[in-house]
Amino acid sequence: MPSPSDARLDRLTVLTGLAGAAAPLALAAFGQAEALPALVVSAGMAGLGLMLARRAPAPVQTVTSAPPTAAPLPFASILEELEDPVMVTEAGAPGEPAGHRLIFANRAARLLFRIQRQDARLITVIRNPQVTELVDEALIGGIAGHVAFEPAGAPERVWTATARPLAGPESRPALALLVLRDQTDLRRAERMRADFLANASHELRTPLASLSGFIETLRGPARDDTDARDRFLAIMQIQAERMARLINDLMSLSRIELNEHIAPQGRVDLALAATDVADAMTPVLRGKGVRIEWNTPPSGGASIEGDRDQIIQVIQNLIDNAVKYSPQDGVIRVEVSSPVSGDPPAVRDPEAARLALLTPEHRPGELYALLRISDGGPGMPRDALPRLTERFYRVEGQKSGDRTGTGLGLAIVKHIVNRHRGGVSVESVEGRGATFSVWFPLAAAAQMSWPERVAKAS
Amino acid sequence: MNEHIVRSYEDELNQLAAEVVRMGGLAEAQVGDSIQAFARRDVPLAQALIGRDIKLDAIEADIERAAIRMIALRQPMANDLRRTMSAMKIAMNLERCGDLAKNIGKRTLILAESEPAGPVTRSIERMGRLVASRLKEVIDAYTASEIDRAISVWTRDTEVDEHYESLFRELLTYMMGDPRTITAGAHLLFVAKNLERIGDHATNIAEIVHFEITGQAIASERPKLDSLTP
Numbered sequence: 001m002p003s004p005s006d007a008r009l010d011r012l013t014v015l016t017g018l019a020g021a022a023a024p025l026a027l028a029a030f031g032q033a034e035a036l037p038a039l040v041v042s043a044g045m046a047g048l049g050l051m052l053a054r055r056a057p058a059p060v061q062t063v064t065s066a067p068p069t070a071a072p073l074p075f076a077s078i079l080e081e082l083e084d085p086v087m088v089t090e091a092g093a094p095g096e097p098a099g100h101r102l103i104f105a106n107r108a109a110r111l112l113f114r115i116q117r118q119d120a121r122l123i124t125v126i127r128n129p130q131v132t133e134l135v136d137e138a139l140i141g142g143i144a145g146h147v148a149f150e151p152a153g154a155p156e157r158v159w160t161a162t163a164r165p166l167a168g169p170e171s172r173p174a175l176a177l178l179v180l181r182d183q184t185d186l187r188r189a190e191r192m193r194a195d196f197l198a199n200a201s202h203e204l205r206t207p208l209a210s211l212s213g214f215i216e217t218l219r220g221p222a223r224d225d226t227d228a229r230d231r232f233l234a235i236m237q238i239q240a241e242r243m244a245r246l247i248n249d250l251m252s253l254s255r256i257e258l259n260e261h262i263a264p265q266g267r268v269d270l271a272l273a274a275t276d277v278a279d280a281m282t283p284v285l286r287g288k289g290v291r292i293e294w295n296t297p298p299s300g301g302a303s304i305e306g307d308r309d310q311i312i313q314v315i316q317n318l319i320d321n322a323v324k325y326s327p328q329d330g331v332i333r334v335e336v337s338s339p340v341s342g343d344p345p346a347v348r349d350p351e352a353a354r355l356a357l358l359t360p361e362h363r364p365g366e367l368y369a370l371l372r373i374s375d376g377g378p379g380m381p382r383d384a385l386p387r388l389t390e391r392f393y394r395v396e397g398q399k400s401g402d403r404t405g406t407g408l409g410l411a412i413v414k415h416i417v418n419r420h421r422g423g424v425s426v427e428s429v430e431g432r433g434a435t436f437s438v439w440f441p442l443a444a445a446a447q448m449s450w451p452e453r454v455a456k457a458s
Numbered sequence: 459m460n461e462h463i464v465r466s467y468e469d470e471l472n473q474l475a476a477e478v479v480r481m482g483g484l485a486e487a488q489v490g491d492s493i494q495a496f497a498r499r500d501v502p503l504a505q506a507l508i509g510r511d512i513k514l515d516a517i518e519a520d521i522e523r524a525a526i527r528m529i530a531l532r533q534p535m536a537n538d539l540r541r542t543m544s545a546m547k548i549a550m551n552l553e554r555c556g557d558l559a560k561n562i563g564k565r566t567l568i569l570a571e572s573e574p575a576g577p578v579t580r581s582i583e584r585m586g587r588l589v590a591s592r593l594k595e596v597i598d599a600y601t602a603s604e605i606d607r608a609i610s611v612w613t614r615d616t617e618v619d620e621h622y623e624s625l626f627r628e629l630l631t632y633m634m635g636d637p638r639t640i641t642a643g644a645h646l647l648f649v650a651k652n653l654e655r656i657g658d659h660a661t662n663i664a665e666i667v668h669f670e671i672t673g674q675a676i677a678s679e680r681p682k683l684d685s686l687t688p
Contacts, residue, residue: 096473097480098473098476098477098479098480099473099476114602116602121472121476121479123476123479123480123483124476124479124601124602126483127479127480127482127483127486127597127601128483128486128487129483129484129487130487132480132483150490
């Protein structure tokens with residue numbers, strides 16, 4: 001039988017318990033730890049009424065802050081996190097163009113211009129006269145505008161600056177918004193397109209000019225000269241073939257680019273494909289006395305998923321190049337190895353310069369079949385390597401040689417391999433030949449049987 | 459009508475430095491434009507930059523006036539005196555850079571009338587980019603009061619000198635190969651010399667920045683390349 005005093009004691013324990021439960025809430029409300037003992041003491045002393053009064057605000061607060069729709073958008077942090085540099089400038093005293101100060105600069109702007117002080121003068125941040133004039137116009141004239149500028153200094157970067165007045169010109173001090181946008185990539189792409197067009201039309205014009213020249217001669221002075229006619233017609237045929245090759249290459253390049261993001265269908269054995277190409281090229285090889293040295297795995301060992309015609313084109317372009325640059329009676333080495341990892345293959349000659357022209361996206365566990373084609377030709381200087389897959393690029397000093405190539409072969413190789421999610425690399429020692437390597441992901445079945453094959457190999 | 463402006467001494471000094479930086483931006487743009495006009499044989503750009511040179515002269519006069527006024531009214535001492543004087547001296551150097559850029563612009567106009575010189579133009583452009591980056595760096599060093607950057611500009615002046623030396627040889631060979639190119643070659647030589655002078659002014663500014671911050675001249679002798687020309 002509990003006595004009244006016992007009951008009172010019980011109630012007190014309940015109250016302290018409640019206070020304990022409310023403490024985290026109250027703590028959140030007060031934001032400091034000292035609130036806890038004060039709360040417990042006051043709960044014990046003043047009883048239920050006070051306790052309720054204390055507890056009441058805490059749950060109400062958590063409820064009001066709960067619905068997410070009520071929270072305003074954090075504009076300050078949105079501005080802060082924007083990728084483009086954003087700044088707000090306040091006009092300085094009249095007649096002092098160097099007096100404008102920043103009142104805001106987001107993270108991108110602070111990083112780009114290494115801004116140390118929040119209220120830095122604009123001129124200490126950007127001193128390009130075009131940009132400062134732009135800001136002057138926005139601050140003083142209230143005129144919005146934009147300008148492209150290249151900051152002086154080593155890395156070639158192009159920016160567009162946009163300035164807008166933030167308030168009417170009558171408000172003092174005037175404010176202006178300055179936003180920068182990086183246009184470097186855009187500018188580079190534009191320049192590349194212009195170069196490509198110029199090169200393509202130049203390459204097409206050369207054989208065309210020679211064709212029309214010979215036609216004119218054949219209709220005029222050489223009309224009845226049979227010897228000259230035969231000779232001219234032979235040259236004209238070569239030029240016409242050259243134009244046809246160029247147009248074919250350009251068209252196949254644009255076709256490949258159209259399909260570049262569509263995964264290829266079909267199954268190709270890399271070693272078999274290479275032998276097929278070599279067989280088809282026998283007349284060319286024999287014509288130059290070039291011999292191919294083979295090193296391939298047994299049939300079916302390098303089965304990749306791919307578009308057969310395109311794989312053939314890759315191998316053909318590479319062997320074609322190797323033959324073209326091989327000396328008379330040279331040897332070309334064609335090797336296929338599988339399975340290998342997706343990294344560019346190791347260099348054989350320690351003096352060789354190597355560059356990966358295309359590396360596949362890294363996927364753990366993915367295995368590849370590798371094709372390497374080496375020639376004993378003149379090789380290439382190190383600084384030529386990065387530009388090899390550029391359209392119409394020719395290594396300097398080799399321009400005057402036989403121009404049977406279109407300058408598009410390696411660009412085609414790169415685009416096809418990219419479609420097949422593979423890689424391309426080149427290594428070369430000047431005067432001692434070049435090796436091109438391409439590697440493609442193995443077909444799914446071959447991927448699965450990989451552990452067995454390792455066991456067999458080891 | 460006129461607002462009464464009470465401004466602190468410190469603020470006035472900062473304002474003076476900001477004017478110098480603004481002038482630096484203009485000089486940089488002039489030098490950059492002169493290199494671009496030269497490399498691309500861009501006649502309108504060359505004419506525009508020749509016309510803009512007056513601006514630099516006007517700012518230099520303003521800075522000089524402001525500095526003299528400050529010396530007269532505030533009698534700056536120690537650090538403050540150094541800041542005032544260096545503003546004036548840097549403005550002088552920048553004005554010279556502007557003049558040299560203008561001269562490159564004028565020679566570009568003449569060179570545009572003859573045949574393109576080919577690879578030599580590219581070498582001069584490369585040297586120009588190097589010099590422009592030096593000028594940018596030293597103005598950055600002044601803006602942010604960074605001694606290390608100023609010193610690095612100062613010690614690397616030999617690079618510009620080396621460029622000039624090899625260009626000098628290249629141009630001599632070019633002119634000896636074909637006497638008809640001598641007119642153009644002489645102008646090209648002056649363009650290269652002007653760029654080399656701009657590099658020297660950048661080095662001077664680096665010295666001034668060092669003195670402004672530390673109160674001492676850069677101690678060691680600057681590494682100097684023995685020049686072909688006096």
